[in-house]
Amino acid sequence: MANGPRSRCPINLSLELLGDRWSLLVIRDMMFGGRRYFRELMRSEEGISSNILADRLSRLVDAGLITRADDPAHRQKVRYSLTQKAIDLVPVFVQLGAWGIRHLPVSPAFSVRARVLEEGGPRMWTAFQNELRRAHLGEEIEVDPAYPSVLAAMQRAYRETLEGQEAVDGRAR
Amino acid sequence: MANGPRSRCPINLSLELLGDRWSLLVIRDMMFGGRRYFRELMRSEEGISSNILADRLSRLVDAGLITRADDPAHRQKVRYSLTQKAIDLVPVFVQLGAWGIRHLPVSPAFSVRARVLEEGGPRMWTAFQNELRRAHLGEEIEVDPAYPSVLAAMQRAYRETLEGQEAVDGRAR
Numbered sequence: 001m002a003n004g005p006r007s008r009c010p011i012n013l014s015l016e017l018l019g020d021r022w023s024l025l026v027i028r029d030m031m032f033g034g035r036r037y038f039r040e041l042m043r044s045e046e047g048i049s050s051n052i053l054a055d056r057l058s059r060l061v062d063a064g065l066i067t068r069a070d071d072p073a074h075r076q077k078v079r080y081s082l083t084q085k086a087i088d089l090v091p092v093f094v095q096l097g098a099w100g101i102r103h104l105p106v107s108p109a110f111s112v113r114a115r116v117l118e119e120g121g122p123r124m125w126t127a128f129q130n131e132l133r134r135a136h137l138g139e140e141i142e143v144d145p146a147y148p149s150v151l152a153a154m155q156r157a158y159r160e161t162l163e164g165q166e167a168v169d170g171r172a173r
Numbered sequence: 174m175a176n177g178p179r180s181r182c183p184i185n186l187s188l189e190l191l192g193d194r195w196s197l198l199v200i201r202d203m204m205f206g207g208r209r210y211f212r213e214l215m216r217s218e219e220g221i222s223s224n225i226l227a228d229r230l231s232r233l234v235d236a237g238l239i240t241r242a243d244d245p246a247h248r249q250k251v252r253y254s255l256t257q258k259a260i261d262l263v264p265v266f267v268q269l270g271a272w273g274i275r276h277l278p279v280s281p282a283f284s285v286r287a288r289v290l291e292e293g294g295p296r297m298w299t300a301f302q303n304e305l306r307r308a309h310l311g312e313e314i315e316v317d318p319a320y321p322s323v324l325a326a327m328q329r330a331y332r333e334t335l336e337g338q339e340a341v342d343g344r345a346r
Contacts, residue, residue, distance in 0.1 A: 005278075006218070006219035006220060007218035007219050007280075007283065008278060008279050008280035008283055008284075009201075009218060009219075009273075009279070009280070009283040009284070010269070010270045010271075010272075010273025010274050010277065010279045010283065010284045010287045011197070011198070011201050011266060011269055011270055011273060011287070012194075012198060012218070012219055012283075013273050013277040013278070013279060014269045014270070014272055014273040014277065015194045015197055015198070015269075016194065017277065019192065019193075019194035019197075020192075021185075021188045021189065021192040024184070024188055024192075025184070025185060025188070028182075028184050045179070045180035045182060045185070046179035046180050046182075046185055047179060085276050088272055088275060088276065089272060091268040091271070091272075092265065092268040092269055092272055093184060094268075095264040095265045095267075095268050096183070096184055096187045096188075096265055097183045097184055097187070098183075098264070099183075099187055099261055099262060099264075099265055100182075100183025100184060100186050100187040101183050102261060103258050103261065104183065104186040104187065104190065105178075105181060105186070106181050106182065106183045106186060107180075107181035107182070110180065110181055110182040110183065110185075111181075111182070111183045114183045114184070
């Protein structure tokens with residue numbers, strides 16, 4: 001991007017900013033995994049290296065997608081937060097996840113969160129975005145009683161699928 | 174991908190397949206620009222080179238996102254078609270375009286098609302997907318009378334915006 005964007009088409013500009021795979025995976029882990037610290041983000045399923053993670057975090061800060069701040073609770077730690085710009089990517093992740101489930105050899109455990117979100121529809125996506133705004137931006141937004149915590153619901157479904165798999169694996173032994 | 178995917182998360186798998194920026198831009202030009210031939214696809218706004226285009230076309234064929242066939246009308250030409258797998262990416266493009274419009278310095282002319290589609294909502298997206306299925310897969314699907322041609326509506330809005338800009342540019346001189 002040193003020479004400016006190649007075109008000002010919204011798809012092209014979005015891809016120039018997000019087209020690097022690792023950047024979107026870091027946002028995914030913050031958004032769906034609730035990870036806010038470097039050490040937590042190092043545990044990505046895809047085995048991100050510490051230098052790539054450090055580089056992408058600083059690029060994401062420069063792009064206005066995340067912010068970094070000293071953690072009020074732990075003096076030596078830095079905590080990352082999603083910005084509104086990143087939280088607005090929820091519908092992109094929903095559609096990308098739905099497409100992956102439909103067409104690619106996804107694993108049941110890793111796809112259950114995307115499935116929960118797809119099936120929940122727009123009201124659940126808004127509730128999830130509001131939950132992220134409360135957690136990352138400190139905004140006081142009313143909780144939709146239908147979805148007290150979308151993150152918790154997704155995590156619960158994920159754990160249940162993992163346990164179901166272990167039960168099947170155990171029986172197979 | 175020679176060593177297999179890094180994880181079977183739907184987001185990761187989608188990004189491993191689509192994360193290359195040029196691949197999605199080629200699909201964009203086929204989907205929203207109605208381009209089916211190599212020479213047409215060479216005219217991308219972003220200035221794709223012929224060797225990158227040739228490489229991405231063959232990768233997209235391998236990935237099952239497009240097919241190539243001799244053109245019935247021109248014996249020496251090869252025509253590319255989107256597959257259902259690619260047509261199912263319409264909602265991803267809708268959301269990516271909507272996000273770009275909201276957060277990035279898009280140009281009015283290049284964003285008007287994304288805006289038309291975003292504002293049209295799910296019924297228009299389905300009509301657009303059906304239109305692509307008729308054109309690329311030869312399927313006989315009923316036309317939604319509310320949207321006889323989404324592609325034509327987008328192109329019309331694009332031309333009107335271009336003409337509006339030229340009028341403004343003319344007055345500014």
